[in-house]
Amino acid sequence: MNLAHLLVRAARGGEDRPAVAHGSGIVATYGSLARRAACLAASLRGSFGLNPGDRVAIAMKNCPEYLEVLYGCWWAGLVPVPMNAKLHPKEFAFMLGHSDARLCFVTADLSAGIQGESADLGDLLEVIEVGSSSYRRLLRDDPMAPAECALDDLAWLFFTSGTTGRPKGAMITHRNLWTMTSCYFPNVDAVAPGDAIVYAAPMSHGAGLYSLPYMAQAALHVVPESGAFDPTEFIGLMGIHQGLGAFFAPTMIKRLIKHPSAGSAPIENFNTLVYGGGPMYLADLKQALKVFGNRFVQIYGQGESPMCITSLTRALHAESDHPAYEARLSSVGRAQMLVELRVADEEDRSLPNGEVGEVLVRGPSVIPGYWKDESATARTLRNGWLHTGDIGSLDEQGFLTLKDRSKDVIISGGTNIYPREVEETLLRHPDVAEVSVIGRPHPEWGEEVVAVVVPRSREPLSEEGLDRFCLEHIARFKRPKHYCFVETLPKNNYGKVLKTDLRALIL
Template sequence: MNLALWLERIAQISGERPAIFRGAVQEYNYAGFYRAAQGLAGALAARGIGPGDRVALFMKNCPEYLLGFFGVWGLGAAVVPINAKLHAREAAYILENAGASLALVTDDLGAELQAVTNVPLISVEGQAFSQMCAADPIAFAPRGDDDLAWLFYTSGTTGRPKGVYISHAMIRAASMSYLLDCDEVSPDDAVYYMAPMSHGAGIYAPIHVAKGARHITPASGGFDEVELLETAQNQGPLQMFMAPTMVRRFTDIAKSLGRRGEGIKTIVYGGGPMYLADIEDAVSWFGPRFVQIYGQGECPMAISALSRDDVADRTHPRWRERLASVGRAQSVVEIRIGDEGGAPLPTGEVGEIMVRGVPVMPGYWNNPEASANTLKDGWLMTGDMGFLDEDGYLTMRDRSKDVIISGGTNIYPREVEEALLTHPDVQEVSVVGRPSEDWGEDVVAFVVPAPDTTLDEAALEAHCLSQIARFKRPKAYFALQELPKNNYGKVLKTELRKLLA
């Protein structure tokens, strides 16, 4: 089934409902949204684009992103959302690899891209795009469950990015799992797009369309803590996705302003490690507004979830362990912890996290070798290390490539990071391994000191020794003003290793 039919169906019965906002300004109701998507589909068809073709979206968050999604899907083609922070040459590689027929762009990104690609570009800020959305409408095309809906390109931290094949059925399963495992969606709710729509925030757009909720892109186009607080108070209840680093920043700003997040219904967080101290602080300040999800591009937003009740609970005898987990398997998948060969490991033993189910990709785009290395007997080998407890809660350790082996012993950076973050002078930290002739690798920590503090290695050393085993403590500390991160808020440990080199 074509995901675009969700827009058609809500427009038929609730066309007058407000749909898309740029800040506080409504740009479309659902009838107008549907008509614009139909027009865009017709205009693309007139340009020779048809079912199965790929149309790229290289844009910062804006209302036109939603028109792009549903217009392209309505045509029967697939979207290729591109990280807005990529260099133009990196975006050009994705266009070429995806075989994109056309790219919809914002002016700021399209100007540089035009110089390095032959793929036709259309600015969504120009008259040409408005005319396309007003073109003669066409009926939405039928699509099969396994047909390509979204070609998602991985971050490429270990080489060229790979295209993940995401089907209509995969997004539909993730959408159903959102309702089952994360949060209810009411027509009175609004989804607020601060996190990149090229990633998980965009994956959640279809279920909010299906339920007739409002869609708000910030007037600033990005993550502004004060703007969020004002929007929530004036246009809530808001649902949104945040990376853990965004939650930390938002908590700090809100506390400094004495604002408790009135109008915020739900913050779904994921996309990187959420440290225990950070989420405890956030829940203490904002209350029970948080849900955690764990997913990957290869199984978008749909591996595990930690419910609102679990995140807020402080009565269960093991609440702290549960809060440090990434929750239980979402309703549409199975999770296994496997050894190096994929054989299941006993409860409580650390191994590779494996997942299978409808949301798991069938493979990478035109890359059978990478697909074969990642998919084993129907299971996705996530590359993440973790364990399951007797109640089915999944606790992550680290990416398998990030585990530090020192003196033949595995050291999980996250455990060291958790310990350091409990020191009041540490605002952010990331731990990596440094080559060592004596031990194979040494533990080193990159620290962003808290405001108005300086790095005190002796104090951090003493703090670590009071929290974790001596062999796990960092052998060196490096102060940074900020940690290198990608557009999704993930710390780029590859860049930290380059600094060491």
């Protein structure tokens, strides 16, 4: 079934209901949003001659038109290829060429760069700037009925971040996204009509995926005027719209709770902040709960199982008197409703509770494979299970605690050392603002532990003092053998630390 039916249903339930806001102002009702998506779909199919299954790239910063382009593609039976607006033009060109995109919608800030890099792409018919006269003409066609789609038809071609090489195209189907939407309400948040979602994180990724459950409830979709995350702006929106929800990366939460106005923010209008996409350290989470109260839900997912592997619910965040409270806060929660989860060894044999291995996932949320990459599909989807590449352990209640990505585990003297455990320890030091722990080749031990530290102030930190601090909290063999002090950690556009860049720095 076509995902566009979420918009059809919402419009039938109330054409005049507010659908999209740009900052404080309403710019579209559900009736007008559905009509614009239907007219755009008709133009894509008629004027450009696109066929069901053709790919349409979206290189746009967050803006109100994003939703009508995304849902217009689905309405026409086409496959949107959302791309991070902060990519380099050459990265856009790779994704456009690899996906065989027929059209590319862009915002004005990206138009020139993409036009220049995509000139030689034979399959690409046109680059269309939203808001231009060319774009407005596409909205004048007579609307078409939503195209028929099978559940296993491709719905979203999601390119991985590519921090360790060329990005892969995860083939997300309508079934995968219907599953994600179905799991959202019992496992993440109970959205009600009249609630709102704020798109402060990129709509090309998790934030845009979460438009689906909010569309299912005919809620309000709020795009900040900045098109990005600004703590001052976000707190201002909390005073304007009711029942707010948002999806944040952990680094965004840290910025929000440090804002001078955070303590006086109108939190009564703020329902839920879903966080994921990277490690949320225990100290940061406790501080966030102290500032904003029990409004947090953690999800763990991947592009290969979009936003849908585990969740740590609001109720679990509130059980501060539970004897395993801190361990649970340090976990990523339990498997979502339609997901099967286990931890396995290198031979794919399930491991007992408490033992550490690779996290494997199975269920209707898991993609069928990667776009034009049979070898990656075979490696990742072995024996009917998604091999996440994440290392973790399960407890008796089914809580999953992630240790690290498999490629980030440090093996020193034949013993596994998990960087996150060392990072969690160092972040408890009052003079450490940020830290990332990596392995460096060692002629005797195989690898040695190196901590790359961002000091909290300009005052120099003592390696000896940090070493003593680690020895007070973790085993001697886990402590860093060297410390490297930097002003900032290299990160990608979603706030994830680029450990490949750190390794280049210390090698």
